[in-house]
Amino acid sequence: MTARLPIPSPCSAGRGRDPCGAWEGEGSVIPRNLALTLPRLRRGPLPLPPGAGEGVARSASSRQWPWHRAALVLCLFALTACERVQHGIQSALDPVGQQAGRIAGLWWLFLAVLAAVYAVVLVLLLVAAIRPRRRRRLPPGPAFRPEEPIERRLTRGLTAWAVGTAAIVLTLTGFSYAVDRDILALGHRAELTIEVTAKQWWWQVRYDDPVPNRSFETANEIRLPVGVPVRVVLKAQDVIHSFWVPNLHGKTDLIPGRVNETVIVADREGRYRGQCAEFCGFQHANMALDVVAMPRDQFEAWRESQLAPAVAPSDERSREGQRVFLTSACVMCHTVRGTTAASRVGPDLTHVAARPSIAAGTLPYSKGNLAGWIADPQRIKPGSQMPVVGLSADQLQSVLAYLDGLK
Amino acid sequence: MSSPCRRSASLAVLAVLALAACDREEREPRGAPVGESGPGAIAQGTLYAGEPSPPDPRRQEYEGNAYHLAQGKQLYVWFNCGTCHANGGGDIGPPLMDDSWIYGDSLENIFATIVQGRPNGMPSFRNKIPETQIWEIAAYVRSMSGQTPTAASPGRNDSLNAKPAEQRTPKAEPKQSTPGGPQVEGRQ
Amino acid sequence: MSARDASRFIRRDGPSLGEAETHARLERTWATPPGLWGWLSSVDHKQVGRRYIVTAFVFFLLAGLLALAMRMQLAGPNQTLLTPDRYNQIFTMHGTTMMFLFAVPVMEAFAIYLVPLMVGTRAIAFPRLNAFSYWVYLAGGVMLWVAFILNVGPDVGWFSYVPLSGPQFSPGKRADFWAQMVTFTEVAALAVAVEIIVTVLKQRAPGMSLNRIPLFVWGQLVTSFMVVFAMPAVMVSSSMLIMDRLIGTHFFNPAEGGDALLWQHLFWFFGHPEVYIIFLPATGFVSSILPTFARRPIFGYTALVLALVATGFLGFGLWVHHMFATGLPHLGNSFYTAASMAIAIPSGIQIFCWLATLWDGRPRFATPLLFVIGFIVIFVLGGLSGIMLASVPIDSQVHDTYFVVAHFHYVLIGGAVFPLFGAIYYWFPKFTGRMLSERAGAWNFGLFFVGFNIAFFPMHILGLIGMPRRVYSYPAGLGWDDLNLLSTAGAVILAAGVLVFLGNVWHSLKHGLVADDNPWGAATLEWATASPPPSFNFVHIPVVTGSNPLWEEADGLPVVSGLRVDQRELLLTSVVDAAPEVREPSPEPSIWPLLSALAVTILFIGSIFTPWAVVWGSIPLAVGLIGWFWPKSAPDTPEPVIE
Amino acid sequence: MNNGAPRFAADLAHLPTSAHGPRATTWWGTLGFILIEATGFALAAAAYFYLMGQTETWPPGQSPPDWLWGTLQLVLMLASLWPNWWTDRVAHADDLRKVRIGLVVMSAVGLLTLVVRAFEFGALNCRWDDNAYGSMVWVLLGLHAVHLITDVGDTLVLTVLMFTKHVEPRRFTDVTDNCVYWNFVVAAWVPLWALLYVVPRLV
Numbered sequence A: 001m002t003a004r005l006p007i008p009s010p011c012s013a014g015r016g017r018d019p020c021g022a023w024e025g026e027g028s029v030i031p032r033n034l035a036l037t038l039p040r041l042r043r044g045p046l047p048l049p050p051g052a053g054e055g056v057a058r059s060a061s062s063r064q065w066p067w068h069r070a071a072l073v074l075c076l077f078a079l080t081a082c083e084r085v086q087h088g089i090q091s092a093l094d095p096v097g098q099q100a101g102r103i104a105g106l107w108w109l110f111l112a113v114l115a116a117v118y119a120v121v122l123v124l125l126l127v128a129a130i131r132p133r134r135r136r137r138l139p140p141g142p143a144f145r146p147e148e149p150i151e152r153r154l155t156r157g158l159t160a161w162a163v164g165t166a167a168i169v170l171t172l173t174g175f176s177y178a179v180d181r182d183i184l185a186l187g188h189r190a191e192l193t194i195e196v197t198a199k200q201w202w203w204q205v206r207y208d209d210p211v212p213n214r215s216f217e218t219a220n221e222i223r224l225p226v227g228v229p230v231r232v233v234l235k236a237q238d239v240i241h242s243f244w245v246p247n248l249h250g251k252t253d254l255i256p257g258r259v260n261e262t263v264i265v266a267d268r269e270g271r272y273r274g275q276c277a278e279f280c281g282f283q284h285a286n287m288a289l290d291v292v293a294m295p296r297d298q299f300e301a302w303r304e305s306q307l308a309p310a311v312a313p314s315d316e317r318s319r320e321g322q323r324v325f326l327t328s329a330c331v332m333c334h335t336v337r338g339t340t341a342a343s344r345v346g347p348d349l350t351h352v353a354a355r356p357s358i359a360a361g362t363l364p365y366s367k368g369n370l371a372g373w374i375a376d377p378q379r380i381k382p383g384s385q386m387p388v389v390g391l392s393a394d395q396l397q398s399v400l401a402y403l404d405g406l407k
Numbered sequence B: 001m002s003s004p005c006r007r008s009a010s011l012a013v014l015a016v017l018a019l020a021a022c023d024r025e026e027r028e029p030r031g032a033p034v035g036e037s038g039p040g041a042i043a044q045g046t047l048y049a050g051e052p053s054p055p056d057p058r059r060q061e062y063e064g065n066a067y068h069l070a071q072g073k074q075l076y077v078w079f080n081c082g083t084c085h086a087n088g089g090g091d092i093g094p095p096l097m098d099d100s101w102i103y104g105d106s107l108e109n110i111f112a113t114i115v116q117g118r119p120n121g122m123p124s125f126r127n128k129i130p131e132t133q134i135w136e137i138a139a140y141v142r143s144m145s146g147q148t149p150t151a152a153s154p155g156r157n158d159s160l161n162a163k164p165a166e167q168r169t170p171k172a173e174p175k176q177s178t179p180g181g182p183q184v185e186g187r188q
Numbered sequence C: 001m002s003a004r005d006a007s008r009f010i011r012r013d014g015p016s017l018g019e020a021e022t023h024a025r026l027e028r029t030w031a032t033p034p035g036l037w038g039w040l041s042s043v044d045h046k047q048v049g050r051r052y053i054v055t056a057f058v059f060f061l062l063a064g065l066l067a068l069a070m071r072m073q074l075a076g077p078n079q080t081l082l083t084p085d086r087y088n089q090i091f092t093m094h095g096t097t098m099m100f101l102f103a104v105p106v107m108e109a110f111a112i113y114l115v116p117l118m119v120g121t122r123a124i125a126f127p128r129l130n131a132f133s134y135w136v137y138l139a140g141g142v143m144l145w146v147a148f149i150l151n152v153g154p155d156v157g158w159f160s161y162v163p164l165s166g167p168q169f170s171p172g173k174r175a176d177f178w179a180q181m182v183t184f185t186e187v188a189a190l191a192v193a194v195e196i197i198v199t200v201l202k203q204r205a206p207g208m209s210l211n212r213i214p215l216f217v218w219g220q221l222v223t224s225f226m227v228v229f230a231m232p233a234v235m236v237s238s239s240m241l242i243m244d245r246l247i248g249t250h251f252f253n254p255a256e257g258g259d260a261l262l263w264q265h266l267f268w269f270f271g272h273p274e275v276y277i278i279f280l281p282a283t284g285f286v287s288s289i290l291p292t293f294a295r296r297p298i299f300g301y302t303a304l305v306l307a308l309v310a311t312g313f314l315g316f317g318l319w320v321h322h323m324f325a326t327g328l329p330h331l332g333n334s335f336y337t338a339a340s341m342a343i344a345i346p347s348g349i350q351i352f353c354w355l356a357t358l359w360d361g362r363p364r365f366a367t368p369l370l371f372v373i374g375f376i377v378i379f380v381l382g383g384l385s386g387i388m389l390a391s392v393p394i395d396s397q398v399h400d401t402y403f404v405v406a407h408f409h410y411v412l413i414g415g416a417v418f419p420l421f422g423a424i425y426y427w428f429p430k431f432t433g434r435m436l437s438e439r440a441g442a443w444n445f446g447l448f449f450v451g452f453n454i455a456f457f458p459m460h461i462l463g464l465i466g467m468p469r470r471v472y473s474y475p476a477g478l479g480w481d482d483l484n485l486l487s488t489a490g491a492v493i494l495a496a497g498v499l500v501f502l503g504n505v506w507h508s509l510k511h512g513l514v515a516d517d518n519p520w521g522a523a524t525l526e527w528a529t530a531s532p533p534p535s536f537n538f539v540h541i542p543v544v545t546g547s548n549p550l551w552e553e554a555d556g557l558p559v560v561s562g563l564r565v566d567q568r569e570l571l572l573t574s575v576v577d578a579a580p581e582v583r584e585p586s587p588e589p590s591i592w593p594l595l596s597a598l599a600v601t602i603l604f605i606g607s608i609f610t611p612w613a614v615v616w617g618s619i620p621l622a623v624g625l626i627g628w629f630w631p632k633s634a635p636d637t638p639e640p641v642i643e
Numbered sequence D: 001m002n003n004g005a006p007r008f009a010a011d012l013a014h015l016p017t018s019a020h021g022p023r024a025t026t027w028w029g030t031l032g033f034i035l036i037e038a039t040g041f042a043l044a045a046a047a048y049f050y051l052m053g054q055t056e057t058w059p060p061g062q063s064p065p066d067w068l069w070g071t072l073q074l075v076l077m078l079a080s081l082w083p084n085w086w087t088d089r090v091a092h093a094d095d096l097r098k099v100r101i102g103l104v105v106m107s108a109v110g111l112l113t114l115v116v117r118a119f120e121f122g123a124l125n126c127r128w129d130d131n132a133y134g135s136m137v138w139v140l141l142g143l144h145a146v147h148l149i150t151d152v153g154d155t156l157v158l159t160v161l162m163f164t165k166h167v168e169p170r171r172f173t174d175v176t177d178n179c180v181y182w183n184f185v186v187a188a189w190v191p192l193w194a195l196l197y198v199v200p201r202l203v
Helices: A019-023 A055-063 A066-088 A098-130 A150-187 A296-307 A317-325 A367-375 A395-405 B003-023 B057-063 B065-080 B109-116 B129-144 B179-188 C003-008 C017-030 C033-043 C045-074 C084-119 C127-149 C176-201 C215-245 C259-293 C301-317 C330-342 C342-362 C367-390 C390-399 C402-430 C438-464 C481-513 C592-609 C619-630 D025-054 D068-092 D097-121 D134-162 D167-201
Strands: A192-199 A201-207 A214-221 A221-225 A230-236 A241-243 A252-254 A260-262 A270-275 A288-294 C560-563 C569-573 C580-585 D008-010
Touching: A066 D167, A098 A150, A098 C301, A098 C342, A098 C367, A098 C390, A150 A260, A150 C330, A150 C367, A150 C390, A192 A241, A192 A252, A214 A296, A221 A296, A221 C084, A230 A241, A230 A252, A252 A260, A252 C033, A260 A296, A260 B003, A270 B003, A288 A296, A288 D008, A317 A395, A367 A395, B003 B065, B057 B065, B057 B129, B065 B129, B065 D134, B109 B129, C003 C045, C003 D008, C033 C592, C045 C084, C045 C127, C045 C481, C084 C127, C084 C215, C084 C259, C084 C402, C127 C176, C127 C592, C176 C215, C215 C259, C215 C301, C215 C592, C215 D025, C259 C301, C259 C342, C259 C402, C259 D025, C301 C330, C301 C342, C330 C342, C330 C367, C330 C390, C367 C390, C367 C438, C390 C438, C402 C438, C402 C481, C592 C619, C619 D134, D025 D134, D025 D167, D068 D097, D068 D167, D097 D134, D097 D167, D134 D167
Parallel strands: A192 A230, A221 A288, C560 D008
Antiparallel strands: A192 A201, A201 A214, A230 A260, A241 A252, A270 A288, C569 C580
């Protein structure tokens, strides 16, 4: 069954967001000759919801050292800071899930209480430093003895201070504990199970189903039906990683030899970004994943499309690409379901062209980026396990045509 | 020994140490620039000990480098070399951790064996594995019988303890053997 | 027989020996021999302490340069100034150097220099062990940095989590150098801890009962006990790591019954107390500087001591809050939340006592006090963000993000480096006999304070909007660019502050105002002797009659006599009341600590490459130790007959 | 010295120049290092229990260490407490002849424990690189062996010193500190023995 299912769009018109559009990326020039310099890859900007500020998207130009901008930035800083924290595809303060929502609420509470405490300390410090003093003219040091009444008053102050600190701390502990319990309780009603295995430096994602042949694998992307709690089973193949999608929930480590779990739920449609949060070697910085929350029906459609084996190549070029793929180094590591490529070293490529990004969130998906990635992965992600495969320019074109068809 | 003499001597020692350390610890993920290597350029090992081929610069580059050896070890697992050669003890294929070599024990010979394949079951991996990775695997294969510098050879794996790590393997004195021997025994 | 002739036979200090003569005799007895040999065999705690301070500062500068390199790389998105391999080594070296080679040693260095002076004794306990600890520390630091320059620098983070730092995923010798550097510095730190404990418990001046011990000394005492109980954990775990890597043990191999979290438990059982090991001495600086510049005795001495001790105990109960994300049972985590928050109480008490001292005092805003005020402003913020981190849900979001980076720099730079700089401005006249420039000091403080906040405050926000730690690069478009640029700018200002400081030290060493014994009008015993102090510290051992001896005995401290002037002799007193008990000899300079340290170095570095180094390396070590402890060939001069 | 004549409050010339026990710095130093090492033992033991909790069978696939040598070691060590106590007592009394006897005996006992220890390693029934259990028991036994070697070495050096011209009051303090340390080495062995030999048979 190779019928092309429509790729469900997670775009939501409701809030004026267009997460898909931003991901299209400009297709860079496909290299005609490998001897030529590789195309300048367009790595950014990553998509941000509108409203995240113009100042953010401009940053491609900040490669030089525009120190003069620092002053400007200082002024704009206060203005943009609030805006910035409230809109982000990887922000703990822009919660779209109940878990992240509870945590953000708790955080604002802590911030309010602790900011008040900080203000009190600063005021006391200021007063202590500059208050007028009667005894300023007494001789220094030796003859000075603290006065009993003042000493007594300060001691009472200290007692009150200690009791106050204890009370605040106790209250905050109580709130923290309550929220922790709350989040734990939210996790009891997960309807869907996803198994995420972290590897250096990408995410293998497996959608489990009670019916064995309805399980499938993808990589570096998680799609969720909106409003449905999803249990994520977390495993690691090599070293410790940490699964973190800030908009949905806090992080949980993936530890070799152990199995962890977390439950996430997305309350509104959109695309969010997760990133490995535990240092895991060379390419810890480029180990991201896309989380797409979509309406239930679209999710089901996507799921069906993922269950299908790979689309058969339709034109000559793609057929040639498939041949190259199956006879070159690609086949040593990758799976394309429906072909003889069945190795599980690298990501499953059955529907690679339908994913938002390649190389674990390093580049937005586009044919041009894919070309650059295959031609010289070690330039884009030095140290990653994807080797430089010696393909001729022609072979590369064919493989590209083939992979780009794997929707 | 006079003081300047001593100083220069100690500097020399330091320099040698430094070079060794740099080579051993370099992590060049791209591997060596591809040169005129390829299986065609490889000196074929004779069946019996013959003229030693001139040392290839890649020996130092791959065999003395901890990162390449570790990558080789990982690829050995990923590319299922163990299906035939087990953890080096040999199964369907000949053992790799002993002292007998049918097609030569040099890095170049092993490279050629992987690229070209050999009769009686060793497939050719030409175009299937990028050359850099083949050099890494070949260097790792040599580390299994202790041919690589101990300081660079891999330590134990985070897996079931099948044998002591390569860095603890005593160096075996390679000797050539005929294609008959262990392989045929292995295949029964 | 003239009086002069008679005095030749007098071997103890006292009224019958003139002051000048006593001074000269003590100088002959206690001075470090001249020349290179003398320098290498010195056991004078002031010389060793000075070496420690200078060495630690060199490491501080080196690690600071690494920090600048990281900030340059992160100033904008997708920068390629550093390769990931180099960046990983750099951030690991930055953390490792700052924690193991700068922060802990520099605090111990101040203890080595100041504690004997503050408790009124002539030398530190076990001075040869002290010299040995310095050489071992130096060897460990040099080894790590030489390794880094040779591209064998560790690249697995200062916490070296397995399996990443284990044999499979860290090939080569990089992580081994890290593990052995830990062993070096811990040997040094443990040795110093024992010296400090014994010095404080047994060598206090007569009358300095427990309730009269200066707060700095209390801080160092509690710290030393924390070192004793915390550092073995990291020695055990780093030994396990190196055994896993070298001889194939399976402590951290899950396939053979090992466990990756065992490392984290052991490491953080050390790692969290480590923070207090750095912070408590800094509170000691604050408690020393504040009364002097507020010109009143510290408020709440007892409360401060109890807070120190409470922090010392609680510090061991919170290590799990570094592991909230690892999926440990929730009930257990809640316990650690409570414990982590509870530590805010003693810290709050300390802050109040300092504020109260300032409030009731007549402050004189010299540079040390500026740094203390900066400390309060910054450290309190860091402490409050620490309360956020103690909460399991909040921590699950901000753990391992730039929020945490901001938090611990507020706590460590604010809580330790600011007081440290204050301490340098404060004690520089005692160390060198010259004052640092106050004007440059104000600039130093201003640049430091402003630069620090610009560099690190934005990191709070960066962490909340999703930027993880330890990334060598980040993509554009996540809203991180400007904040990172701002942070880099702050780092440059901070660096300018450090430059001003270096210039100030350089200039003042030669041209600073000459300081008298007690230039600040302070109250503790180190100001009762010359600046810089003579090799024997005090001509006569002072007697202490209160908590602020120099203020309470304005016309000169009473002293005791009867200690030998022709041999190194210390006065031991009882633990609680500091009543005189014994006159105990103190060791002469010796080259053996250096030789033993060299033997240890050979053993440790050799064991990176072969486990047999432990066996053959122990032979020179045994020779070194026997040479060290072998008694002098001449028996001690008998007790003098004539008095 | 700066404010004219010092105010002498007391003359301490009468104080002794050496002392035993908590009046001497070395006793406290020894105690400090004992604390450090005891913490090390405790943490290693905690790691043992931690790993034991991670595994279903303990020891995994091996038989527990053989009783003979470890228990012999335990008996030997407990028995050595008596000559050790006696040496400590005569050292407090500054009795050179008896201290020499005590030190010779303790040296002999110490060397004997080292011989027994060598056999103990052979009776562990596992190698350090078999699995985490093997690693753990080798490290525990090795850690204690290091303490044995250090203390026996110290005892031997002291014994030699006591037969040279270097005998002076402070040497007796060194002997008493050495006795304290030996008590610690024995005290550490009792729980370690239970951990290595008894615990694997209980679970």
